[in-house]
Amino acid sequence: MSKPKQGQPETGVNRRSFLKGTAAAAGAAIAGATQLAQAAEATAEKIAPGKAAAEKKLPSESFITNPGSDFMADVMRAVGLQYLAINPASGFRSLHESIINHLGNKDPEILTCMHEESAAGIAHGYAKAAGKPMGIMMHGTVGLQHATMGIYNAWCDRVPMMIFASNGLQADKRRPGVEWLHSVQDCGALVRDFVKWDDQPTSLQHFAESCVRARKITMTAPMEPVMVMCDIEVQEDAVHGKPRIPKITQLTQPQGDTAALREAAKLLVAAERPVIIADRACRSQEGVKLMVELAEALGAAVVDNGWRTNFPSTHDLELSFMRQTLVRDADVILLLEVNDPWGNLNSMSDPYKVARPIHKPDAKVITIAMQEVYLKSNYQDIQRFMPVDLAIGGDVEATLPDLIDAVKRAMTSERKAAAGQRSAAIAKMHRQMKDRDKEASANGWDASPVSTARLSAELWNAIKGEKWCLAMSDRMSWPRRLWPVTEYHQMLGGTGGAGVGGALPISLGAALANKDKGIITVTIQPDGDLMYAPGALWTAAHHKIPLLLVMHNNRCYHMEIMHVQRMAGIHQRRQDTCHIGNNITNPDIDFAKVAQGLGVWAEGPVTDPSKIGPALKRALAEVKNGRPALIDVVTQGR
Numbered sequence: 001m002s003k004p005k006q007g008q009p010e011t012g013v014n015r016r017s018f019l020k021g022t023a024a025a026a027g028a029a030i031a032g033a034t035q036l037a038q039a040a041e042a043t044a045e046k047i048a049p050g051k052a053a054a055e056k057k058l059p060s061e062s063f064i065t066n067p068g069s070d071f072m073a074d075v076m077r078a079v080g081l082q083y084l085a086i087n088p089a090s091g092f093r094s095l096h097e098s099i100i101n102h103l104g105n106k107d108p109e110i111l112t113c114m115h116e117e118s119a120a121g122i123a124h125g126y127a128k129a130a131g132k133p134m135g136i137m138m139h140g141t142v143g144l145q146h147a148t149m150g151i152y153n154a155w156c157d158r159v160p161m162m163i164f165a166s167n168g169l170q171a172d173k174r175r176p177g178v179e180w181l182h183s184v185q186d187c188g189a190l191v192r193d194f195v196k197w198d199d200q201p202t203s204l205q206h207f208a209e210s211c212v213r214a215r216k217i218t219m220t221a222p223m224e225p226v227m228v229m230c231d232i233e234v235q236e237d238a239v240h241g242k243p244r245i246p247k248i249t250q251l252t253q254p255q256g257d258t259a260a261l262r263e264a265a266k267l268l269v270a271a272e273r274p275v276i277i278a279d280r281a282c283r284s285q286e287g288v289k290l291m292v293e294l295a296e297a298l299g300a301a302v303v304d305n306g307w308r309t310n311f312p313s314t315h316d317l318e319l320s321f322m323r324q325t326l327v328r329d330a331d332v333i334l335l336l337e338v339n340d341p342w343g344n345l346n347s348m349s350d351p352y353k354v355a356r357p358i359h360k361p362d363a364k365v366i367t368i369a370m371q372e373v374y375l376k377s378n379y380q381d382i383q384r385f386m387p388v389d390l391a392i393g394g395d396v397e398a399t400l401p402d403l404i405d406a407v408k409r410a411m412t413s414e415r416k417a418a419a420g421q422r423s424a425a426i427a428k429m430h431r432q433m434k435d436r437d438k439e440a441s442a443n444g445w446d447a448s449p450v451s452t453a454r455l456s457a458e459l460w461n462a463i464k465g466e467k468w469c470l471a472m473s474d475r476m477s478w479p480r481r482l483w484p485v486t487e488y489h490q491m492l493g494g495t496g497g498a499g500v501g502g503a504l505p506i507s508l509g510a511a512l513a514n515k516d517k518g519i520i521t522v523t524i525q526p527d528g529d530l531m532y533a534p535g536a537l538w539t540a541a542h543h544k545i546p547l548l549l550v551m552h553n554n555r556c557y558h559m560e561i562m563h564v565q566r567m568a569g570i571h572q573r574r575q576d577t578c579h580i581g582n583n584i585t586n587p588d589i590d591f592a593k594v595a596q597g598l599g600v601w602a603e604g605p606v607t608d609p610s611k612i613g614p615a616l617k618r619a620l621a622e623v624k625n626g627r628p629a630l631i632d633v634v635t636q637g638r
């Protein structure tokens with residue numbers, strides 16, 4: 001509510017007396033209107049400070065100068081939270097005020113989000129780029145319900161995140177009306193299937209211990225989101241006694257069993273055609289280095305499925321896009337934190353669902369993973385059961401040094417010679433694969449709408465001189481095929497749970513974490529995904545998050561068109577109707593205008609491929625000045 005500007009006519013009815021009058025007329029039972037009247041009173045006090053206070057002076061014992069929320073904010077700082085992504089809400093008004101006035105809005109700093117799903121997505125991307133959790137604070141029930149999809153994506157992508165949700169546990173202390181609507185008996189029930197742990201602390205000491213515990217749990221592999229409730233009474237009541245923040249634990253990751261690793265090394269060294277497949281194996285550049293050491297010691301081909309950067313795409317032993325051929329010929333297959341072992345080693349026809357193994361029946365399969373250490377039953381992100389020969393529980397990056405050591409010990413000169421010969425043959429396949437990719441990328445080079453290969457090539461050309469990160473590296477396969485990837489931070493994978501709407505906020509979170517490292521973050525942004533919660537663009541502009549967004553604007557939910565077309569084919573019916581329900585046209589969305597309206601520098605739509613390069617140059621200049629920028633490119637399907 002704002003005071004009328006000078007020169008503007010007052011509305012006929014005085015708003016304050018109108019609201020008060022309404023409340024009186026409807027009787028004291030109409031709680032919502034009463035609250036509005038109180039809000040109007042508070043606003044009047046803001047506008048004319050002192051007047052309302054003079055009318056109604058609070059006795060000094062009414063002040064709470066040591067609210068519990070100050071201590072809770074201290075706890076958030078102690079567990080290392082640099083940011084807290086929120087959509088504001090009365091359920092955590094006390095904590096909100098403590099963070100800005102007690103902590104000075106620093107460590108954590110508040111990020112204003114326009115949708116709770118965006119807050120969760122930002123924390124998700126931040127965790128992948130920063131290697132540590134961000135906090136998000138949700139309004140109990142309503143806010144948390146909005147956040148669920150983002151939390152599920154993070155769960156599937158195995159990232160740490162600290163979720164806080166407000167709740168009013170004590171019924172006799174709830175304000176009538178909204179505070180009841182926004183409180184629950186069991187807040188965690190809503191997300192318990194896809195968070196690693198949750199707790200509902202009922203005292204400040206309990207809150208401190210639970211937060212320190214939560215940090216430890218979320219940062220131990222398999223890393224997953226955790227949630228701690230912030231009870232309204234605990235926040236708003238004064239501190240009683242002397243709550244203490246427990247010591248923050250120094251963590252190490254669980255390592256695979258040494259005897260089992262020796263067994264694995266024996267199998268791998270004896271293999272004629274060993275293959276390594278990695279999903280979310282690495283957490284840092286150190287992991288990538290170890291992967292190279294292992295592959296070179298074995299002379300083994302590596303398939304990086306791309307959910308993190310696990311292996312340099314420039315390395316001679318990299319054959320990521322030849323998985324089927326490699327698996328078909330392999331005698332020993334090592335799966336490193338692979339989420340879907342069955343899906344990597346078998347095929348299933350669609351839509352007939354005929355399953356067929358790709359691997360040889362006697363191929364030995366070894367897994368190193370943490371995912372079996374921690375599972376939930378309801379959501380089925382565990383994929384189909386795959387019998388394996390040796391399953392080693394352990395974090396891959398922590399386990400690789402011992403495995404490499406065991407491989408080197410098991411190596412003989414004869415096996416070394418075999419590995420050398422094999423490496424040369426794999427290197428030849430690698431070069432041929434890269435040549436094929438380059439050739440294929442030239443198809444439709446000058447086409448309009450722009451081909452996805454051309455879009456990728458133009459983007460690469462714009463950023464190749466920078467320290468770069470492609471926040472969403474799974475939107476199309478071309479960047480992984482064409483760009484030279486050597487560093488862990490360069491490609492961060494996908495949304496995790498394939499929940500559309502995640503790409504935009506996850507990219508933003510990554511850009512936020514990369515901001516202070518001098519890394520330019522770019523993303524290939526699908527149109528359908530952006531429109532779930534485009535308000536995240538405002539957050540990028542407001543908080544000056546330097547992200548270069550290149551729209552992959554195919555003006556449709558293209559993936560779904562392909563599904564409906566497949567069904568029409570099987571049903572022996574017409575194909576020309578399959579765009580219905582899938583096209584995002586008529587009207588075409590003007591993404592440059594959408595972005596500009598939300599405060600983001602933008603250009604487009606670009607339909608001529610030769611104009612992409614110059615547009616990207618202008619956008620990059622904006623990003624280098626610390627602001628987000630968007631180029632809308634009208635593209636072909638996928």
Ligand SMILES: Cc1ncc(C[n+]2csc(CCOP(=O)(O)OP(=O)(O)O)c2C)c(N)n1
Pocket residue numbers: 149498499500501526527528529530554556557558559560637638
């Ligand atoms: C939350 C959610 N709703 C619906 C889907 C189904 N879905 C899968 S891909 C897709 C199309 C997404 O469109 P866009 O982001 O433009 O990407 P495109 O397929 O066009 O490249 C949809 C709707 C989903 N995966 N997640």
Ligand SMILES: [Mg+2]
Pocket residue numbers: 526527528552553554555556557558
């Ligand atoms: Mg699309």
